Amino acid sequence: MIEQEIRTPAPRTGDRERRRTRMLAVGGGIFIALILLRLITGESDITSSGTMGATLALAVPIGMAALGGMWSERSGVVNIGLEGMMTFGTWGAAFASYFSGNPWLGLLGGIVAGAVGGLLHAVATVTFGVDHIVSGVALNILAPGVTRYLSDLLFTDEKGGGATQSPPLPSFPTWSVPGVGKPLGSLEKHHWILISDLAGLVRGVLTNLSPITLLGILLVPVSYYLLWHTAFGLRLRSCGENPVAAESLGVKVYRMKYSAVVISGALAGIGGVFLAMVASSNYQEGQVNGRGYIGLAAMIFGNWRPGMVAGGAGLFGYTDALQLRGGAGAVHAMLLLIGIGLLALAVWRGYRRRVVAAAVSAVVGAGVLVWFFLTDALPREIVTYSPHITTLLVLAFAAQRLRMPAADGMRYRRGGGH
Amino acid sequence: MSTTEPAVELHGITKRFPGVVANHDIDIEVAAGTVHAIVGENGAGKSTLMKILYGMQRPDEGTIKVDGVEVALHSPSDAIARGIGMVHQHFMLADNLSVLENVVLGAERLHGIGGKARRRIEEISHQYGLGVEPDRLVEQLGVGARQRVEILKVLYRGAKILILDEPTAVLVPQEVEELFGNLRDLKREGLTVIFISHKLDEVLSVADTITVIRRGTTVDTVRPGDVTARQLAELMVGSELPVPELRESTVTDVPVLTMDGVTVRDATGRAVVDDVSLTIHEGEILGIAGVEGNGQAELVEAIMGMLPLAAGVVRLGDTDLTGMATRRRREAGIGFIPEDRHRHGLLLESPLWENRILGHQTRPPNVKGGLIDRQGARNDTERIVRDYDVRTPNIDVTAASLSGGNQQKLIVGREMSGDPKLLIAAHPTRGVDVGAQSAIWDHLRHARAEGLAVLLISADLDELIGMSDTLRVILRGRLVGEADPATITPDQLGSLMTGAGEESAA
Ligand SMILES: Nc1ncnc2c1ncn2[C@@H]1O[C@H](COP(=O)(O)OP(=O)(O)OP(=O)(O)O)[C@@H](O)[C@H]1O
Ligand SMILES: [Mg+2]
Numbered sequence: 001m002i003e004q005e006i007r008t009p010a011p012r013t014g015d016r017e018r019r020r021t022r023m024l025a026v027g028g029g030i031f032i033a034l035i036l037l038r039l040i041t042g043e044s045d046i047t048s049s050g051t052m053g054a055t056l057a058l059a060v061p062i063g064m065a066a067l068g069g070m071w072s073e074r075s076g077v078v079n080i081g082l083e084g085m086m087t088f089g090t091w092g093a094a095f096a097s098y099f100s101g102n103p104w105l106g107l108l109g110g111i112v113a114g115a116v117g118g119l120l121h122a123v124a125t126v127t128f129g130v131d132h133i134v135s136g137v138a139l140n141i142l143a144p145g146v147t148r149y150l151s152d153l154l155f156t157d158e159k160g161g162g163a164t165q166s167p168p169l170p171s172f173p174t175w176s177v178p179g180v181g182k183p184l185g186s187l188e189k190h191h192w193i194l195i196s197d198l199a200g201l202v203r204g205v206l207t208n209l210s211p212i213t214l215l216g217i218l219l220v221p222v223s224y225y226l227l228w229h230t231a232f233g234l235r236l237r238s239c240g241e242n243p244v245a246a247e248s249l250g251v252k253v254y255r256m257k258y259s260a261v262v263i264s265g266a267l268a269g270i271g272g273v274f275l276a277m278v279a280s281s282n283y284q285e286g287q288v289n290g291r292g293y294i295g296l297a298a299m300i301f302g303n304w305r306p307g308m309v310a311g312g313a314g315l316f317g318y319t320d321a322l323q324l325r326g327g328a329g330a331v332h333a334m335l336l337l338i339g340i341g342l343l344a345l346a347v348w349r350g351y352r353r354r355v356v357a358a359a360v361s362a363v364v365g366a367g368v369l370v371w372f373f374l375t376d377a378l379p380r381e382i383v384t385y386s387p388h389i390t391t392l393l394v395l396a397f398a399a400q401r402l403r404m405p406a407a408d409g410m411r412y413r414r415g416g417g418h
Numbered sequence: 419m420s421t422t423e424p425a426v427e428l429h430g431i432t433k434r435f436p437g438v439v440a441n442h443d444i445d446i447e448v449a450a451g452t453v454h455a456i457v458g459e460n461g462a463g464k465s466t467l468m469k470i471l472y473g474m475q476r477p478d479e480g481t482i483k484v485d486g487v488e489v490a491l492h493s494p495s496d497a498i499a500r501g502i503g504m505v506h507q508h509f510m511l512a513d514n515l516s517v518l519e520n521v522v523l524g525a526e527r528l529h530g531i532g533g534k535a536r537r538r539i540e541e542i543s544h545q546y547g548l549g550v551e552p553d554r555l556v557e558q559l560g561v562g563a564r565q566r567v568e569i570l571k572v573l574y575r576g577a578k579i580l581i582l583d584e585p586t587a588v589l590v591p592q593e594v595e596e597l598f599g600n601l602r603d604l605k606r607e608g609l610t611v612i613f614i615s616h617k618l619d620e621v622l623s624v625a626d627t628i629t630v631i632r633r634g635t636t637v638d639t640v641r642p643g644d645v646t647a648r649q650l651a652e653l654m655v656g657s658e659l660p661v662p663e664l665r666e667s668t669v670t671d672v673p674v675l676t677m678d679g680v681t682v683r684d685a686t687g688r689a690v691v692d693d694v695s696l697t698i699h700e701g702e703i704l705g706i707a708g709v710e711g712n713g714q715a716e717l718v719e720a721i722m723g724m725l726p727l728a729a730g731v732v733r734l735g736d737t738d739l740t741g742m743a744t745r746r747r748r749e750a751g752i753g754f755i756p757e758d759r760h761r762h763g764l765l766l767e768s769p770l771w772e773n774r775i776l777g778h779q780t781r782p783p784n785v786k787g788g789l790i791d792r793q794g795a796r797n798d799t800e801r802i803v804r805d806y807d808v809r810t811p812n813i814d815v816t817a818a819s820l821s822g823g824n825q826q827k828l829i830v831g832r833e834m835s836g837d838p839k840l841l842i843a844a845h846p847t848r849g850v851d852v853g854a855q856s857a858i859w860d861h862l863r864h865a866r867a868e869g870l871a872v873l874l875i876s877a878d879l880d881e882l883i884g885m886s887d888t889l890r891v892i893l894r895g896r897l898v899g900e901a902d903p904a905t906i907t908p909d910q911l912g913s914l915m916t917g918a919g920e921e922s923a924a
Contacts, residue, residue: 230531231530231531234515234526235523235524238515241512242513245510245511247474247494248506248510249494249498249510250495251524403514406512414493
């Protein structure tokens with residue numbers, strides 16, 4: 001939006017409670033909207049357990065990248081190298097699990113490889129003061145080269161392996177919450193309003209889970225706890241907000257930044273493990289395919305806060321799942337929702353006296369609705385790219401009151417205080 | 419106190435920066451359990467010396483002894499470990515963290531980061547009358563409240579040696595009184611306080627010993643009983659103590675700024691500026707008196723277009739400013755001296771001449787034919803440096819390397835350039851020495867005679883009364899009274915500001 005930033009004076013209390021209820025309300029609201037959409041358009045894939053399961057699977061790697069980005073940026077280091085760190089993760093997972101035959105060692109391998117990527121980034125940006133973007137891009141260019149070379153060296157002689165892929169890897173056991181799958185499955189088939197939708201959601205989320213998915217979900221509250229409720233987290237965040245002040249209070253800024261960026265790499269590495277060992281059965285070149293960047297978008301959408309970041313990853317996972325499973329019809333149905341959503345946003349902005357923003361939302365919203373009513377399906381090209389288009393739209397419209405860490409991306413020199 | 423060793427001994431301290439010697443062969447002894455004031459003109463090297471004692475900068479030569487033991491301070495953690503705490507001249511706070519988080523940062527071992535720490539903060543805040551609310555975001559606080567958070571930060575750590583670098587520059591007299599009461603208590607408990615200020619009356623009333631620094635070296639150490647403020651000023655800058663005063667009235671009846679029913683609401687819908695109407699005429703300085711946090715900051719930001727209006731109109735001359743972007747407002751002829759120079763006034767990491775362009779990036783002498791005119795900007799920066807006596811080796815150093823008072827002079831010089839019609843001045847002489855203060859007042863008087871209208875906000879009531887043609891009092895976002903600067907005393911104004919004399923307002 002080309003609009004001057006005008007801030008509203010903040011309320012007297014930054015209320016955690018209120019934020020939580022608002023998040024629940026937004027989540028519930030979206031779910032109900034989806035149900036209505038299913039009823040109106042008859043696209044049952046909108047809330048089916050299959051879509052929900054796929055959402056989760058597609059959201060996990062994006063979510064890990066996003067969470068990793070959040071850790072790094074909270075300490076003030078922009079991490080555009082997530083893509084490369086994930087690539088390291090996919091390869092590390094393949095290497096460790098294939099040669100040991102143990103999937104759990106694969107997980108460890110992915111984490112270590114990702115963390116090494118993070119360490120490289122930290123050395124460049126923190127110790128040598130290289131521009132964060134430059135270092136990140138360099139890492140993204142470096143990663144495919146290094147993994148190609150190593151695969152060539154280690155995988156070409158193995159059965160099923162080659163310079164661009166690893167042999168088939170051992171897989172993780174999957175797990176379902178006992179006694180949930182069958183009864184919910186039958187409920188879902190009835191297509192009862194709300195009940196079937198809810199059954200689809202719960203069944204999709206609770207059955208056939210891989211341990212990496214569970215780990216990924218668990219890491220969201222864990223990150224929140226570590227960053228907001230421990231001394232370590234406070235110190236880390238202070239480095240992203242005002243490193244000079246942090247240093248003046250005895251915080252070891254370099255050390256905190258190093259930890260954050262290495263953790264960031266490890267998280268991206270877990271995303272890589274998921275791609276190589278859960279979403280597919282072997283490492284392949286180019287497997288990451290931009291998810292590191294989408295993760296960054298999810299992080300921005302999530303306003304650098306874990307709950308919202310996870311929500312952002314869920315959104316991208318969902319659009320991706322929908323286009324894969326429901327195809328053109330389901331994505332087309334989404335236009336209705338987007339159109340109405342934008343119009344609602346326009347009304348809200350009008351109410352807040354933000355005329356330009358309101359007008360833009362109204363015009364785009366109306367355009368989307370017209371598009372919906374005049375067509376029956378979307379061109380295939382657009383369907384395939386709907387997750388990316390969502391990324392763009394979401395960043396352009398929802399990203400109005402984002403607050404990134406104040407010293408994010410700035411070069412920091414020890415003793416450079418004023 | 420049982421110990422007879424001085425708490426701090428600095429011997430032969432020398433510190434050089436490219437192009438300047440900030441400290442040169444400094445010798446200071448601070449006796450334990452005393453308040454030791456350090457005074458000196460802007461750029462004399464006071465802050466640098468204190469940063470050396472706090473481990474933020476390394477001296478090139480010299481030794482530091484704490485409690486009789488020679489120490490090497492490599493980082494603030496070393497100083498903290500020896501019981502030294504510092505309130506910096508410029509805030510060292512993270513805006514997006516809560517007050518609680520800012521206070522406990524680095525001292526989590528003491529009381530954790532949760533409920534226990536919150537109780538402790540409330541306790542200290544209560545004990546010293548600081549009125550700090552632990553759960554607010556620092557971003558929402560005004561300069562006075564930030565200053566109190568900074569003070570609380572040091573108290574929370576239980577430091578034995580306190581360094582206070584201009585802690586009172588933005589506090590109103592009542593708050594200063596309170597702080598001094600606390601300092602005396604601390605002293606009684608055996609703490610040592612090193613105190614920097616440009617307000618010489620304050621220094622004389624609170625200090626046990628005063629050291630004067632001039633051009634980076636100690637020139638004299640005196641006892642407050644032996645000198646007057648005037649003699650102290652002469653020791654410091656070799657000039658007389660200036661008095662803020664306006665001679666004849668230059669007020670005309672041409673309105674420059676007109677505000678009508680202006681209301682600003684915060685996100686909860688509370689009116690932080692409530693139905694404010696006022697007019698400033700050509701050649702008039704209108705002072706707003708008020709305890710900080712009563713809407714002054716929001717009022718200023720509303721005029722500058724940094725906050726949206728919930729109701730009302732703002733006009734500059736005949737132009738309606740409502741809905742206009744900040745840059746357009748500045749182009750229309752508004753100069754702005756912000757209350758917090760680091761937050762709004764400067765790009766610390768940029769050279770002075772780039773800072774000259776800031777906020778004037780569309781106007782000559784910075785622009786020629788739509789492009790930035792480097793040479794023009796540089797020449798004009800040289801002019802500001804000359805006219806406003808900004809002490810700097812050259813105009814290519816970063817703004818961060820200027821001393822606090824010199825940064826302020828640069829901003830004042832910049833905002834007075836380009837013949838503004840209206841100047842919004844929040845604490846215009848914050849942190850500048852007595853010599854420079856009188857120079858800034860001269861510039862203001864001169865511009866006023868040429869027809870400049872000024873909205874003046876200051877915690878220094880003498881300045882406010884002396885420099886205003888008209889005085890309005892703001893309380894909880896509303897203009898509650900008017901006072902005649904010719905007759906009112908600082909005490910009377912102080913009680914008007916707290917609402918005590920609301921009905922007696924003339
Ligand atoms: N980081 C730095 N780099 C270069 N020069 C510096 C730096 N810090 C301070 N100086 C210079 O050292 C001198 C002393 O500065 P200092 O901040 O100690 O002055 P001060 O006595 O605190 O003045 P004020 O009253 O204005 O705060 C000034 O000439 C300043 O320009
Ligand atoms: Mg100073």
